[in-house]
Amino acid sequence: xxxxNALRLPxxxxxxxxxxxxxxxxxxxxxxxxxxxxGGRQVVIESLVHLSGPGGRAExxxxxxxxxxxxxxxxEVVQVARAHHTGELHVAFGSGSRLSVDVDPDFExxxxxxxxGLHIVCLARGELAFWGDARTSARR
Numbered sequence: 001x002x003x004x005n006a007l008r009l010p011x012x013x014x015x016x017x018x019x020x021x022x023x024x025x026x027x028x029x030x031x032x033x034x035x036x037x038x039g040g041r042q043v044v045i046e047s048l049v050h051l052s053g054p055g056g057r058a059e060x061x062x063x064x065x066x067x068x069x070x071x072x073x074x075x076e077v078v079q080v081a082r083a084h085h086t087g088e089l090h091v092a093f094g095s096g097s098r099l100s101v102d103v104d105p106d107f108e109x110x111x112x113x114x115x116x117g118l119h120i121v122c123l124a125r126g127e128l129a130f131w132g133d134a135r136t137s138a139r140r
Contacts, residue, residue, distance in 0.1 A: 103125065
């Protein structure tokens, strides 16, 4: 299936180093939310997103008419990016804004892609799968 060639790590919190220090350059809204960062990195979100920061709190659900509140993060630089041991993605930006992505019990919730074919996917129920050099891009 989709993860047969992937490295699967035990359920522990994982730092996603390939996002740290990268600037959010674009936000594409739709059935999947795509956050494009400097250096060719992307986060693809297919689950509920929570945003909190100086401007308050908001939720964004991918779909036909998602909120454009994530555009307030344009130009922000990632300070911390982690996958919680249960699979939720947490990203903290320089302004103090924080983004978190829920886990779906039945479907993939989010994915992070980077240069050289690196791909991290949150599978159903929060299991993480890695393609590419997971040792240098994600740390426990």
